[in-house]
Amino acid sequence: MKTEHADVIIVGAGIVGNAAAYYLTKAGMKCIVLEEEMIGHGGSSRNGGGVRQSGRDPREFALAAYAAKHIWPTLSEELGVDVEYRQTGYLVFGYNEEHDKSIASRIETAASFGVYMEMKHGDEIKEICPYVSEHVTCAGWTPSDGVANPMRATLGYYIRARELGARFITGEKAIKINKIKGAARQVVTARGNVYEGDKIIVAAGYHGKFLLETVGIVVPMQKKLNEMLVTEPAPRLFDYMIGGMSGFYGQQTKHGSLVFGCPSGREYTFHELQTPISTSVTASFICESLGIDLPILKQLKVVRAWSGWVDISLDGVPVIGAVEEVPGLLVAIASTGHGFGPGPAVGYTLAQLAMDQPSPVDITKLHFDRFDYGKKQPRYFSASGGGALTR
Ligand SMILES: Cc1cc2nc3c(=O)[nH]c(=O)nc-3n(C[C@H](O)[C@H](O)[C@H](O)COP(=O)(O)OP(=O)(O)OC[C@H]3O[C@@H](n4cnc5c(N)ncnc54)[C@H](O)[C@@H]3O)c2cc1C
Incomplete structure (x- = not known):
């Protein structure tokens, strides 16, 4: 068992986690990315490569449009990797x-x-x-709208983030988030290692749900x-x-x-x-x-x-942004099968928020607390970090 420190701990090395790591390290932040399997193991390397704005819910449209306008067109040049983006x-x-x-x-x-x-x-x-x-x-x-190569884009972010100093640790399954003085500070892994940071980003797809539950955040997915x-x-x-x-x-x-x-x-x-x-x-x-x-x-x-x-x-729209109920915690999960196109913008947004900078677009309607699914389950319960991920 060991304890390591960084400015930001990211859970999940998909397009979102890798992009966040890239933008953070580019800005001089120290980052550790924890990945349960291998880099890009999730949907990020398996998808259809559609970079689509059209057909999106208005709540997430701005993120997809930001990616299509400001990130994808110059991404190959920026990363030094041909991500095969075509705005066709x-x-x-x-x-x-x-x-x-x-x-x-x-x-x-x-x-x-x-x-x-x-x-x-x-x-x-x-x-x-x-x-x-x-x-x-x-x-x-x-x-x-357009298309790109999912594997190249996901790994492109990974390669550049690593070159800039981000540390990626594979085979490291996050099982619990610990709060210190009320704020999310530590990620505990199945190996018993502890990673401590000022900010924690959860970009672990479906499994992020269980990780968030260890600090009382419930996302119906x-x-x-x-x-x-x-x-x-x-x-x-x-x-x-x-x-x-x-x-x-x-x-x-x-x-x-x-x-x-x-x-x-x-x-x-x-x-x-x-x-x-x-x-x-x-x-x-x-x-x-x-x-x-x-x-x-x-x-x-x-x-x-x-x-x-x-x-x-539950409503077909992702959950993205800061979780005010748990200071220091940032999240991007529930991308609902269409998160590759906006992925670079989501990573950039999380990096901005982790550095206490404003989001490039309005993401307030993507907050986790928007679901109205009855009173059976609380949306937020006061967990002290007691339960660990048992899946
Ligand atoms: C077949 C398919 C086709 C698709 N087609 C498109 C498309 O054309 N256009 C589009 O926009 N979207 C598409 N999508 C959706 C898109 O791939 C995802 O929305 C997007 O890749 C999500 O990225 P992510 O970084 O949030 O998550 P992921 O890529 O799922 O990455 C999450 C990472 O977290 C890791 N992880 C999970 N739990 C833990 C843990 N406890 N500890 C540490 N690491 C953990 C996982 O191993 C994974 O590597 C498709 C998806 C699939 C599966």
């Missing part, structure tokens, strides 16, 4: 009147944040995507399995992100293979498992959904499928 747009397909209305409402929300999105019908859709089938009756087109597949490389078909109201989403990567995911309805069946698995059911479902909208893709061979956990909040 996002085309979302709809199939009926209800989808038409839903896209119209997304356009309104986007406009209220200064992001241009437009409705497309018939041949207008084909002008952007000539491969689309008659099944698609409407589409939303957002030119300032659940875990869901998201699956993806990758095809053999194909000649260039499209450069933008594509999604469907049927649920599929994905991109053609820089080297030509197509990476797509889609919920099949089996997502919650496996939530008791510790390790994410891929199922033949979902892989077939992804192929079927894609084949209906983009028949040209039917000829491609699937090379591999994989999965990852996503941490879903």
Whole structure:
């Protein structure tokens, strides 16, 4: 057992934890990042690479827009790693009147944040995507959305943060937060090590829920399995992100293979498992959904499928920011399956807050205390740090 000190202790080495570590060390802060498994083990290295602002809840829109405008376009240059970011747009397909209305409402929300999105019908859709089938009756087109390479972006932040002096410790599972004089000060790990800092950032996805409970913070969330597949490389078909109201989403990567995911309805069946698995059911479902909208893709061979956990909040919107009830504690969890795109902005925001600087955008509506889920469970209970994570 040992005790180590830093200005900030970060739990979780995903895109958010790594980005926070990068921005903090760049500003001269001393940082330790604790990771239970390996760097990028969570959704951050397994996702579809969609960097999307459109279709987001107004409460989180500003963070996604900040990332798309101020961080992603220069990230490769800043990190010295090609994160394969392309601001080539996002085309979302709809199939009926209800989808038409839903896209119209997304356009309104986007406009209220200064992001241009437009409705497309018939041949207008084909002008952007000539491969689309008659099944698609409407589409939303957002030119300032884009795609990136999840693994490269997550590891890019890690590499640069390390070079700048951040310490990453893998195989180190945080099990408890200790308060000293009422403030969050220590993270205790399963090995019995103690990491002490002025600020503690919890960016541990679903497992962050249990860690927060050790200091009395309750966030209603659940875990869901998201699956993806990758095809053999194909000649260039499209450069933008594509999604469907049927649920599929994905991109053609820089080297030509197509990476797509889609919920099949089996997502919650496996939530008791510790390790994410891929199922033949979902892989077939992804192929079927894609084949209906983009028949040209039917000829491609699937090379591999994989999965990852996503941490879903009760209202589908993440929990991000300072926890005033426990001074010194900052949190970014419950990204609800769409936290990669805004991830760099979330990491930057947490770094700012950890240095007592203002958030670059308004995140007040992302506070953990917003849920109204009855009186059965308190939103905050006065824990002295007594219980440890037993999962
Ligand atoms: C298949 C799939 C497709 C997706 N597609 C997209 C997409 O196209 N666009 C998009 O925006 N989002 C997408 N997402 C969601 C996105 O990947 C996540 O929202 C985002 O990566 C979350 O980043 P994070 O850093 O908060 O968490 P994670 O990447 O989950 O990182 C958390 C880290 O904390 C570690 N950890 C957990 N518990 C502990 C502990 N007790 N102690 C120490 N470490 C711990 C984990 O091992 C993990 O490495 C997708 C997700 C999946 C799974």
